[in-house]
Structure formats: C-alpha cells, structure tokens
Amino acid sequence: MQRSGLEASDRLQEPVSPRIQSQLPPYHISVTNKGSVPMSSKGYELLVREIYQQMLDQDQAQNVVVQHNVQKQGRATSHQIDVYWEFCLGGVTHKVAVQAKRWKNPIRKGDVLTFKGVLEDLPGTIGITVTSSRYQRGAVDVAKASGIMICNLQENLGSPVCVYPGATLTIMMKGFLKAPDGSHLDMLAEVAQKIPAVSDLSLKADSSWHQANDPLPEPMTLVNVPQPVQFYDQDGKELITLTRILGGFYEEMHREGQMSARKTHRFENPTFVKLVDPPFTIKEESLSATVVFTPKITEVVFKAPNVAVFILKNLHSGAEHHVVTRIP
Numbered sequence: 001m002q003r004s005g006l007e008a009s010d011r012l013q014e015p016v017s018p019r020i021q022s023q024l025p026p027y028h029i030s031v032t033n034k035g036s037v038p039m040s041s042k043g044y045e046l047l048v049r050e051i052y053q054q055m056l057d058q059d060q061a062q063n064v065v066v067q068h069n070v071q072k073q074g075r076a077t078s079h080q081i082d083v084y085w086e087f088c089l090g091g092v093t094h095k096v097a098v099q100a101k102r103w104k105n106p107i108r109k110g111d112v113l114t115f116k117g118v119l120e121d122l123p124g125t126i127g128i129t130v131t132s133s134r135y136q137r138g139a140v141d142v143a144k145a146s147g148i149m150i151c152n153l154q155e156n157l158g159s160p161v162c163v164y165p166g167a168t169l170t171i172m173m174k175g176f177l178k179a180p181d182g183s184h185l186d187m188l189a190e191v192a193q194k195i196p197a198v199s200d201l202s203l204k205a206d207s208s209w210h211q212a213n214d215p216l217p218e219p220m221t222l223v224n225v226p227q228p229v230q231f232y233d234q235d236g237k238e239l240i241t242l243t244r245i246l247g248g249f250y251e252e253m254h255r256e257g258q259m260s261a262r263k264t265h266r267f268e269n270p271t272f273v274k275l276v277d278p279p280f281t282i283k284e285e286s287l288s289a290t291v292v293f294t295p296k297i298t299e300v301v302f303k304a305p306n307v308a309v310f311i312l313k314n315l316h317s318g319a320e321h322h323v324v325t326r327i328p
Helices: 041-058 109-121 137-146 207-212 242-256
Strands: 067-073 078-089 092-101 125-131 149-155 170-178 184-205 230-232 238-241 260-275 280-303 307-314 320-326
Touching: 041 067, 041 078, 041 092, 041 149, 041 307, 041 320, 078 109, 092 109, 109 125, 109 137, 137 149, 184 242, 207 280, 238 242, 238 260, 242 260, 242 280, 280 307, 280 320
Parallel strands: 092 125, 125 149
Antiparallel strands: 067 078, 078 092, 149 307, 170 184, 184 280, 230 238, 230 260, 260 280, 307 320
16 A cells, blocks of 8 residues: 555655655755854954954955054043944044943843943944844834944854765865965855755555554554654664665765656665654655755855854844954
8 A cells, every 4th residue: 555645655854844845954064163162251342343353454444443442531421442443534534332242141222222322422423232142122223213233243153065975066266365474264165066955755655564464544644753754673773864865865866967856765674664643653665755956056165273254244234244263
C-alpha cells in the first residue's frame, strides 16, 4: 500500500517543521569567526568611535578626528560624551554626540529623554544613540520626535556560504582590506554556488510488512513528527537522518550535472521512522523528493583570525554599514 497526501505519505521536512517548505537548511561552513567578541562598556565605546572614524574617513569629511570620552561645556553645565566629533563644511560647523550603550536591557524612554536634555544644552549638536541591545517603543517614539538617530550595533556572526556534499564553489577574489600598518584584515571575494530547494518530499511505507505485522491505522494524520527526522533499524538503533539522505541526492545531482531531478532513496535494510502523534512506528520502503538547484553569487568576507565584522544599522532608515575591525 502506497500512502499519498499529507495524511498517508508521511510528507516530512527536516529540521524545522513537518510541513513542506521550499528550502531545507544546508550543511554550513563558517568563513567568519563565530562567538561573540568579549568587550567591556569602554571597549564598546571605543569600537563605536573606530566605526565612525572609518565611515568619516571614507566620506567627504576628511581628516576628522573622532574622540572618545570627552567633556563638552553646555549652556548650563558640562557633559560627558562617549563619542564626539565636529567638522566645518561649507562654512558650517557640524557637531555630533554619540551615546554608546552596551546594555543587556533595552533602551528606555527615560534614557532617550535624558540624552535629549544633554543635546538641548549643547545647541546645534546632532545626537546618535548606539546600543547592542534594543529600544522600547517609547524610546523609539521620543528619538524620532526629537531628531535623535537610533542605531543598533552587532557583531556579524553569520556565514553567507553554504557547502553541500559534492558541491563545487567558484571563488573570485575582488581585493584585500588592509590596516594602516599594511597588515591584512580580510579578503573580499565573490562565491558562485548552487542552492538546493526541496519539494514534494514523501515516504512510501512497506504495506506488505504492515499487513502481516502491524496494520497501519486508517486514516492517519501526521501532527507531530520528531525533529530532526531520524530513521532506525529493527532494534531501534539510529541508521540515518533525512539530512544525510538529502545530502546524497545533492551529491548525485552535482556529479551528474543536474539542475533539477526527482530523486528516490530505497532502504536496503529494514528501516523505520517513529511518529509522536499518532504514536506509531512505520516501516519504510523508500523516500522520494524533488530537488531544484538555483545559481547564486554571494559576496563573502574571509577574515583574518583577529578580525571581526560589525553591522551598524540605522533603525529609522534601515540603512546598514558593515565595518571590519581588528580585535585587541
């Protein structure tokens, strides 16, 4: 008996949900240093200073010195500023004060109101708040109404490159980023690869075995399938995962030069899958899936061991700046 449809085919997906999705998670390799960079509050302020120094150096405002931990005299009192710079352009002096907060808790409305008071005592000063945390709704509203730019700064820990069994990557170097002392910080490259998407994934039960040993309930609706999907032998020992089976499909297709195919894996030895809801063990004959590869070109940063990439995001405009910096 071949079961078809969600009720009868055990249409499974790994590892996120038993519902069908268009793309399965691939095998990942990292081209960046994973793990957060240990940093004190002062270190975070210095990092913010360095990031804005890099941004200004690349902009029209040349030879601007970004300062850390400065005292600025206001109309009523003196204020400590985490990061500060000013420059003259077109006869107009531009002054910028940055509040850098490496906090675990979110930035509150009161925090922004306090910074607003500092800016009002320093006429003509633009205010920016940068945090590794998040902002409460009241803080966002006050910042927007007051003209204070709010930003989030996080280390980029993700890897844009995914490698599958049998995959071939074409890497084209675009250039190197060097520190002022001439040492290499990173290499910028373009990586051409093929990304697999999986659909119409189904299992075929061994109907003859079930008729003789353990009849399947009819109808049978799958509600809760264990993740990741694991296959077992008759003694309950783990044999193989769905991820490994799909990896075999990818490898065969790369080897045969296929961009799309309907692939089937037949279980040579007694193989079972365990369901949670309903609680049932099913003996399977085969697994089939449709795989389609899509070409993709990704710009990748290959970093030196002591280098980190940070993303500075303006939460008002959504604009992002990716900054490469050396870890002390």
